[in-house]
Amino acid sequence: MYEKFDPINSAKLVHHYITNMCDPAYDNLPYWLLLPNKKPAEAAHCRVDDAELVGSWYEGLTSAMCMLGTTDGDDVKQSLRRHLMKSWGKHGLRFCEKYPWTHTVHASFHEMGYILPAMNLITEEYPDDEEAEKRTSELVRGMRSLVIERKVCTFWSGDYDEDEPIYEFPNDVYLKDGGFDLTRHTGRGEQAIRNAVSLQGLVRRYELKGDEVALDLARGLANYVLDTSKYFNYKMEFFGHVHSAMWFACGIVKLGRLTDEKRYIEKGKAIYDYVRSLSSDFGWVPEYAQWHPVEEEHCETCCIRDMIVCADELIKCGYKEYWNDMNLFARNQLIENQVRYSGYVECDNSRPDSDGITYHDIDKRMIGGFTGGSEPNSISLTRFRSIAGCCVGTAPVALKTVWDDAITDDDGILTVNIPCDKETDEIKMESFIPNEGRIRLTAKKSCAAGFRIYDWMRDYTVYLNGKEINKTSAQLNKDDVLELKFDISTVEKKETVRGIEFTVCWRGCDVVDLTPKGAHVRLYQRDLSKPKYYPTPDDVDYTGAANYGPTQQKK
Incomplete structure (x- = not known):
């Protein structure tokens, strides 16, 4: 089991x-x-x-x-x-309370990437909350008022008007008392991309409220990062923080989808594909691209989130091949983290x-x-961001x-995309993976239902009420049972991740074992017939370093 x-x-x-x-x-x-x-x-x-x-x-x-x-x-x-709803200040920015541990009170545009989605959610959940709507609107307009707008390109050969909005923030720190102080910075670097992570929240604001200022700011930030900043190369590869780059990718794909501008979708897809090339098939995503030697790299769960959310956006744009990534990343490394x-x-x-x-x-x-820092086979407790x-x-x-x-309406057919145990108003889904190659749907009312087929579903057969049918979907009446069965014998695959060759044991879409084993908190101990290995207090050393920056840490 x-x-x-x-x-x-x-x-x-x-x-x-x-x-x-x-x-x-x-x-x-x-x-x-x-x-x-x-x-x-x-x-x-x-x-x-x-x-x-x-x-x-x-x-x-x-x-x-x-x-x-x-x-x-x-x-x-x-x-x-x-x-x-507290700590709002000049230009509509949200700062923070002056607690004993706060030090300099300031806002950063990276942090607005977390604040704006929460404010969007509040305005969606509580439409009568006028203060939340006011703060959200002022945040968008405040950020728009603080950008530098590049209107003319003064090139060696002449001056050329920019025909699209190009916006960048002057700095990544805005002091509550003092505003932009160019002698200060967060020290994180990559201001172009880190200052643009609010893009997804801006596009969501436009989607929810039709806020044209949010759309204008989103376009201007996207154009700056994609072109003027030269952050990405022609293949949309980059050098730096994966979470920020992928969060931005989520935003530009969504921007392209809502505005029907394919260039944004294509750029976001290329960023996703680059990060996917650095990741494992089971969803281990590096925290940084080319900042560390690969053997020192770790996986921040935020990056897995970005890959899943971006895959969802790409699927909505018609790229159905990303269903497999979403499925494998979620049920393997996300859960193990x-x-x-x-x-x-x-x-x-x-x-x-x-x-x-x-x-x-x-x-x-x-x-x-x-x-915040897993290796493919373990959560290392020597790293201060073990959680x-x-x-x-x-x-x-x-x-x-x-x-x-997990189940979506695909042209009138309730389609299983992510096998798990789930009930909707229409059907009950039961997954027996990884113990059996079997997914069962029981109709709770009349409906059309079916299965998304993946390559790992080897030699599959579909049954309706116990009888084999030659299609992957069917019209069901109440209490009808539709089953998908396939070969789920264990398959061992070699994959090099973090500079190490691993033997990955797959049963269908689930990794059930991974060797070599890791130190401290071992991952993928999914075979219930085997005793689990757990570390003891004696196995764990505290090395301090709670304030180490990302490039200072090796473990």
Whole structure:
């Protein structure tokens, strides 16, 4: 027997994390920084909790609650909503509260990429919230007022008017007291791409509200990044932060789809294809492209989210081949990147929470979090981002995307795209993968239903009420049963990931084992007939480095 893909259980786990890894003393303010390898383990506040996480966790918690069909956790959700409605300032930007751990109060345009989607969601969920609508509108217009608009290209051979909007922000830091100070920067580099991650939120704002200013800003930022910035080469390859580049790709594909401008879709597809070439078949996506030696690279769960969301957008544009990526990435590395065991954590519940640090029950509260740095075969606990607050907010968005897409209406046929256990008003889907090559649909009412066929469904046959049929869909009456059966014998494939050759054991679309095995928290221990290996506290060393930058860390 093997573990099955269970997106609902993953939603329950991340719901648990978000609703427990927050601070009641500060109206459920999230903790970004979690140090499970420190002895004793702790979680500590930092500026990003209020600057970014209140947005991403609002979106993540809402996604989990929608999947679960529950109102449990609404108290935390409303706390996050209250935080989001504070700290607004000049030019409509959202800053952060001046907490003891805040240091300089500022806004960054990368962080607006987390705030704007949350505000869009609030205006969608609570259409009578006039303040939320006002803040969202002012944020869009404030960002538009701060860009440099490139109108004329003064080339060596003459002056040429730009015929399309080209917008860039002067800096990646905007001080609450002082505005743009060009002697300051975030130090992250790549300002062109990191300042443009709000693109997806801008396009969503246009989709929801018909906001032409949002559309204009989206176009201008997209044009700058795609051309003037020279961030991407002619093949749309790049050097840098995968999460930012793929988040941008999600935005430009959506921009192209809504405006019927194919050039944007094609550019976004090319970015996706480049990152896919750096990733594994089972969804391990590098955090950076060509910044580290490949053997030092890790997978940030945010990047898997971006690949899944971008695949969803490309599918909507007619590229059906991306269904396979969405399926394999979600049920393998996305799920493996979630923390489900914490026996290696040392807690000291006698220590009181103080100075923005919490110690109590970290081992229990951390269950359901997502890693910011997995290797293909393990979550390395020597890395301070073994659990990352940003990934906790983005992963549920990916889960909900997959859950919503598991069964879709494809020209009047309810089509199974992502095999799992799920019920709709019309049908009940049961997946027996990876234990059996079988997916069963039971009609709850009269409907047409069928299956999307993948290459890994070897020698498949479709049955209607036990009788073989020669097509992949059928018209069903109530209680009719439509089954797809295929060969699911274990297949071993060699794949080089992170500079290491792995033997990947596939059963259908699920990886059930991966060798060589990893250190610390081993992944892909899915064979239930074998005892699982877990690290102990003695296996884990704390090396500090909680504030290391991305290029300073090797492990």
